[in-house]
Amino acid sequence: MRRSDCPISNVLDHVGDRWSLLVIRDIALYGKRSFTELLDSAEHVATNVLTDRLRRLEQTGLLTRTRDSGDARKNIYRLTQRGRDLLPILIEMILWSARHDPQTNAPPELVRRAQTDRNALIADLQARIDAVDGR
Amino acid sequence: MRRSDCPISNVLDHVGDRWSLLVIRDIALYGKRSFTELLDSAEHVATNVLTDRLRRLEQTGLLTRTRDSGDARKNIYRLTQRGRDLLPILIEMILWSARHDPQTNAPPELVRRAQTDRNALIADLQARIDAVDGR
DNA sequence: CTGTATCCTTAGGGATACTG
DNA sequence: CAGTATCCCTAAGGATACAG
Numbered sequence: 624m625r626r627s628d629c630p631i632s633n634v635l636d637h638v639g640d641r642w643s644l645l646v647i648r649d650i651a652l653y654g655k656r657s658f659t660e661l662l663d664s665a666e667h668v669a670t671n672v673l674t675d676r677l678r679r680l681e682q683t684g685l686l687t688r689t690r691d692s693g694d695a696r697k698n699i700y701r702l703t704q705r706g707r708d709l710l711p712i713l714i715e716m717i718l719w720s721a722r723h724d725p726q727t728n729a730p731p732e733l734v735r736r737a738q739t740d741r742n743a744l745i746a747d748l749q750a751r752i753d754a755v756d757g758r
Numbered sequence: 759m760r761r762s763d764c765p766i767s768n769v770l771d772h773v774g775d776r777w778s779l780l781v782i783r784d785i786a787l788y789g790k791r792s793f794t795e796l797l798d799s800a801e802h803v804a805t806n807v808l809t810d811r812l813r814r815l816e817q818t819g820l821l822t823r824t825r826d827s828g829d830a831r832k833n834i835y836r837l838t839q840r841g842r843d844l845l846p847i848l849i850e851m852i853l854w855s856a857r858h859d860p861q862t863n864a865p866p867e868l869v870r871r872a873q874t875d876r877n878a879l880i881a882d883l884q885a886r887i888d889a890v891d892g893r
Numbered sequence: 894c895t896g897t898a899t900c901c902t903t904a905g906g907g908a909t910a911c912t913g
Numbered sequence: 914c915a916g917t918a919t920c921c922c923t924a925a926g927g928a929t930a931c932a933g
Contacts, residue, residue: 630851639779640774642926696896697894708858833916
């Protein structure tokens, strides 16, 4: 699994595939918490792939899986602090695309705040995650 | 190629595989510019894979390939501004690993400056790239 | 509805031979 | 030395059937 002790390579070993970071994105930025919500993304991940990624992300400590107390059939997927701390990477990706591939739909308000008020923005996004998770 | 118009997905469509960002890293942070230098990384990329990634990164405008004026057999691979602007993403990855997987060898001085002096650090790293490339 | 398992095709990529 | 091409195997992942 670990290809080297390089910190960049390490992140790629965790989320350097074509799907993991999109799952993180949907939980962190779009408030999704259930399997079905996560399935329903613009990129159309297959069910088996989503299952596999949720497993791996749980095993590497980026998210937790808990039974929904209301609906017993259902799991709730939440980011751990380790997972939430990927937010700055997501932010930088949004900024890069906003600058270099403007046909992508980076939210202008988020881009503006990331440039003027980066730390406060990240704190706000963290707080929103906490709120959804009842923390 | 483009799976959606999401800016995060867009970055992953460019460098969301297990090798591209390591090539970017080696050029941006370690001053490598030639095929052989890029081959010689801790993660041991295969020659055909490196060839393929250099092609793709050139096609998507992240780097340029030019003949070495000294050694005619040799190409020089340089980041474009588009490629150099991936630096903040690399920085955030280093910070994440430094915090959550401290067994990785993130340079402590870089981590310290990233936390205290982020913009200046990025400007300095940019300047170092420019210096290597004679800009 | 919330996932999981199976089937099968394709893409990724390691080893290595080869070319200029 | 600086790559490129080939061979071949494995892992990724799409479609879909199936289970609780």
